[in-house]
Amino acid sequence: MTALLTTANWSSSHWIKALRAADPGRNFVLHGVDEYDPASVRYALTWKPPEGLLPSLPNLEVIFNLGAGVDAVLSDPDLPDVPLVRLVDENLADRMTEWVTWQVLTHHRQGLAYLDQQHNRLWRVREQPIAADVRVGFLGYGVLAQNAAGIVRALGYQVSAWSRSPKEADVPIFAGEAGLAPFLGQTDILVVLLPLTDATREIVDARLIDALARDGALGGPVLINAGRGGLQNEDDILAALVDGRLKGASLDVFQTEPLPTDHPLWGAPNLIITPHCSAISDPASVSRYVSRQMAAYERGEPLINVVDRTRGY
């Protein structure tokens, strides 16, 4: 009865150590390093598993996905029909909040322009709107976005959100297809935190960018995407940065990762690129979460945070 770990290019040795520390009584093996009998594997703990690995495990009972997004694992046509558990890590939400708050502040407080002045040894105070005059809109209002919105509101920004279906929330919600254009029309800084589904693929395109507010205190709209690269049309974003329809952008995710060295986005103006590091799972806390779930499952209790495959998240 083995739990199998596979983490693509992450630091696997760090992960296997954290899992063994969190749950010393269990047999954890690392795919590609440890010997193991495929028939003994009951749990798979995966991030971007190698093709064909999961279907080769005849007695697999549960898959734990080691990241918040499950689009990569759901896109596998050979995905075994067993419960797929999503990672819900408070730690992850707090890290995403750090990154989103940081990017909102950097654009609001003109960080790139001031760094540029610094490189040129130029001392010049720039006109600066207050946070209360800047409207931050969250496209997608799940756990991560709600956590980030709490801090962004506390900083004084005007916050609203768009959600696929109407929901009770602590900020004004625009819902469904009909709510999208009105939502974008009152948004100065757009924070994209949607799941990637067929309905959201490349939703961030020229049409969406052109629907953002242009009458705001920043002098133009800003795009922040910490969701998934598949949500964005990168040609459209590049064009909007070059011709100024976007005042600035922060992208942590891309259609192809790592972003290829010759990709034109590397040279785009007013763009901050981070290498999909906005919210990295903390091995220690994720290991405790997985261990707790396996123990509960073995006591006959239901698994929590199981992915609904028809919704896609």
Add this chain to the structure above:
Amino acid sequence: MTALLTTANWSSSHWIKALRAADPGRNFVLHGVDEYDPASVRYALTWKPPEGLLPSLPNLEVIFNLGAGVDAVLSDPDLPDVPLVRLVDENLADRMTEWVTWQVLTHHRQGLAYLDQQHNRLWRVREQPIAADVRVGFLGYGVLAQNAAGIVRALGYQVSAWSRSPKEADVPIFAGEAGLAPFLGQTDILVVLLPLTDATREIVDARLIDALARDGALGGPVLINAGRGGLQNEDDILAALVDGRLKGASLDVFQTEPLPTDHPLWGAPNLIITPHCSAISDPASVSRYVSRQMAAYERGEPLINVVDRTRGY
């Protein structure tokens, strides 16, 4: 009965317009632009007034300082012996909180290193401690620091503060001379928000830097100064950045402002320089504050936020 405005190199026309809009019944004149009789001036609204101007006003009753710091005006040996009112602007505190939070996040989330990677088209995820493992210490815990600490705590950082005298607070307080070394020894990111007095002049020197924690999650201490340039020994800060005793720094204030073009700090590694823009007064809200105080004073009510000249703030 005139109120005289002098704002050094700020945008005076903007200020005089805001004052006249806030209090249309009063005669505001702009020094150097408008004609006025010195004997008619009852109030001076000043930021770095020209030498000799204030003593030349025989009927001056109140000086309103248009910034949070009063060291510039207190250092004037000819300062008339009339009440000096400090600016306490909620807006100003919120703007300082934006700047401090932004700088804390930038250092914690390795903003300069990631920008450097971006310039080199390098995709590499860096090890990243969580906020809960980073200790932010406020040197000085007045209104501005308390406001910023609220957000920094909400982001999950461990927050403490040093204060000249013991005080009740929502974070652990280290007080007085005896508390300084223990405070510094458990601080990873030091946020300096002290008033500039004889006791605090150049308090940020090699000795203070060397007393900061070196066992923290960031791999070295970070200095953030948004107080006054006179608080810092700039040779010591430069040396500590060059030899790595400081992992990074953000300075918004300098001994000489504007920072001279040939100043070596412009070329220091891991340093973010902003041009004393962390908390710029918003003319509209400051004008309302000054107008309210003048009206109350004329009704015979006491002025609020009057500077204690012996304490220096």
